[in-house]
Amino acid sequence: MAVETETADVVIVGGGPVGLLLACELGMAGVRPVVLERLPEPSTEIKANGLIGQVVRFLDHRGLSERFEGVSGAPGTVPGYLFGALPLDLSVLETNPLTVLPATQQRIEQVLRGRAEELGVEIRRGHEVTGLRQDEERVTAEVRGADGAYELRARYLVGCDGGKSTVRKRAGIVFAGDPGHDLVSRAAYATVPASVLVPGTGELEVPGVGRISPVFTFTRTRNGIFAFAALPDGNHRLLTLEWGAPPEGDDAPMTLGDMRDSVARVLGTEVPLDEPSGPGPHMLRRLVGRNTRLAERYRSGRVFVAGDAAHVHSAVGGPGLNLGLQDAANLGWKLAAEVRGWAPEGLLDSYHTERHAAGLRVFMHTQAQTALMTPGPEVTALRELFGELLHSPDNIRHLASLLAGDDVRYPATGDHPLAGRFAPDLALGTGAGPARLAGLMRSGRPVLLDLGAEPRLTEVAAGWKDRVDVVAARCTRPPSRALLVRPDGYVAWAAADGESCEEARAGLGRALEASFGRPGGDDGAAG
Structure with missing residues (x-):
């Protein structure tokens, strides 16, 4: 068949x-x-x-x-x-x-x-x-x-x-x-009784450790890491990290008792944990290794x-x-x-x-x-x-x-500090009114942003009008007089300070062709 x-x-x-x-x-x-x-x-x-x-x-x-x-x-x-x-x-x-x-x-x-x-x-x-x-x-x-x-x-x-x-x-x-099999992470939702919580703050009072904030900060002890957080439904989220093989075994289903034992090992004292309330879903997870x-x-x-x-x-x-x-x-x-x-x-x-x-x-x-x-x-x-x-x-x-991930810099055309980096969200004035650069990217198309009122520069993009939007705008402190922004928000090119219009035109042309192909061709309009 x-x-x-x-x-x-x-x-x-x-x-x-x-x-x-x-x-x-x-x-x-x-x-x-x-x-x-x-x-x-x-x-x-x-x-x-x-x-x-x-x-x-x-x-x-x-x-x-x-x-x-x-x-x-x-x-x-x-x-x-x-x-x-x-x-x-x-x-x-x-x-x-x-x-x-x-x-x-x-x-x-x-x-x-x-x-x-x-x-x-x-x-x-x-x-x-x-x-x-x-x-x-x-x-x-x-x-x-x-x-x-x-x-x-x-x-x-x-x-x-x-x-x-x-x-x-x-x-x-x-x-x-x-795979790094020496680290074991356990996470669970549970109810922590009010008797061990500080009234008014919800902090966890642990003898020998002190008060632990309920906003998921990490507490490091000689035996591992502990964190917990108060959840909106009245339950708590707990996390432990321990180094060494899990005593309950890699494949055994995790239980709330396993979580209690892990918390006791990390903190050096037992903390009462009850089953979480409400319909769930409730977290109960063990991960072995630092893969x-x-x-x-x-x-x-x-x-x-x-x-x-x-x-x-x-x-x-x-x-x-x-x-x-x-x-x-x-x-x-x-x-x-x-x-x-x-x-x-x-x-x-x-x-x-x-x-x-x-x-x-x-x-x-x-x-x-x-x-x-x-x-x-x-x-x-x-x-x-x-x-x-x-x-x-x-x-x-x-x-x-x-x-x-703000330190990521992709290969780009030109030496401007913004070239290859994620474009800043500029507050702009356009012919259609106030805008943010983020708003100009809604269509998923590349944008050539003219911040210097230089039509001779932006006219270079005329051959790419099927796939690149050109927007003239004003900005209080423009980082460059023109930016070419890729669909994923990264700057493919920016006009450098001090370069002539002809130098900028040449750089822009190279950037357009390197990122968006030769001029003309298929209609790249976004749906």
């Missing part, structure tokens, strides 16, 4: 946040993706509790942060954060890069799924990819669905299917790294990997979705350019170049933070020295930028 074969522009394997955002980016650009998700229904497993860092600014560019929070305007920032369980006072910074968007993973998926459906993206739940093959022109996914097996052929396929990615394995992409792996390449022919399929690492600092969603933002417009026919040579390969380097940065700082939390007198001394360094605003700024 012949297997039915269907077609699509791009197949996305995995319907989590990364796959859904990629689908949105492609749909906006007029590309027809199909999302294949193995699970028949959305997962209720408790994972992320919010987004932090550069990706929040990108979601603001798409108007999606308003859907999460129900309010318009620039996203907010956190006044403080932690690096390796050491406090960072971000209030001393003139510009705070740690933007935040509180939302559960279920809510994140709900918003992104709703946007994808608005754009006409087809999402097939209960469809599992069992194999794939590719040739010079197409990639074919072998799929098992509720009605049987079929094949789905496309120009490209992207694996957003998690750390155990079938796509990555079938594409032969090496997932190099270290740190990075795909050696993010592309294999017509197959790409993104999100956890490309990298897994410690969750300390909460960088996972910040990193993975920006993979999708980076890849989306480049795949669309290739499908629409105007991508310059090498554009798709730049996805690996740019995002693999970003992954290495996250690997570095999550491993450094884990090392700073390890028990032992030598680490205690290191933390004391590190704490002294954190009195310097320059060092705080450096770590905040690292945690946010």
Whole structure:
């Protein structure tokens, strides 16, 4: 019996946040993706509790942060954060890069799924990819669905299917790294009796340790790490980190009793924990190891990997979705350019170049933070020295930028300090009234922003009007007289101070062609 074969522009394997955002980016650009998700229904497993860092600014560019929070305007920032369980006072910074968007993973998926459906993206739940093959022109996914097996052929396929990615394995992409079996993380929701909480503050009173704040700060002891937080429903979230093999065994189902025992070992005293109240879902999870792996390449022919399929690492600092969603933002417009026919040579390969380097940065700082939390007198001394360094605003700024991903700089045309960096959210005056740069990026198209009233400069982009928007605006303190902003929010070129109009025209022309292909061609209008 012949297997039915269907077609699509791009197949996305995995319907989590990364796959859904990629689908949105492609749909906006007029590309027809199909999302294949193995699970028949959305997962209720408790994972992320919010987004932090550069990706929040990108979601603001798409108007999606308003859907999460129900309010318009620039996203907010956190006044403080932690690096390796050491406090960072971000209030001393003139510009705070740690933007935040509180939302559960279920809510994140709900918003992104709703946007994808608005754009006409087809999402097939209960469809599992069992194999794939590719040739010079197409990639074919072998799929098992509720009605049987079929094949789905496309120009490209992207694996957003998690750390155990079938796509990555079938594409032969090496997932190099270290499982690190010596660290055990336990997390649970529970009810902490009022008898051990400080009235009025909700702090946990622990003999020999002191009072522990209910706002999820980390307490380091000679036996590990403990944290807890009061939840809105009256329950508490608890976390422990211990070094060494779990006494209950790697494969044994975790129980609330295991959590009690772990808390007692870390704090040196028992803390009464009762079953959580309410309908749930309630967290009860044990993770063994500090699995740190990075795909050696993010592309294999017509197959790409993104999100956890490309990298897994410690969750300390909460960088996972910040990193993975920006993979999708980076890849989306480049795949669309290739499908629409105007991508310059090498554009798709730049996805690996740019995002693999970003992954290495996250690997570095999550491993450094884990090392700073390890028990032992030598680490205690290191933390004391590190704490002294954190009195310097320059060092705080450096770590905040690292945690946010704000230090990422892609290859770009020209030497302007903004070239290759995420564009600042400028307050602008335009012919249509006040605007923010984020508002100009809603369509997902590149923007050439003229801040110097130089039509001779911006007329260079006339040959790219099918795919680049030109906007003339005023700004109180313009960082440059002109900026070329990529669809993912990064600056492809900025006019340097002191260069002549002819020099700027030449640089802009090179940047337009390097990022957006030769002038003319297919209509790249966003849908």
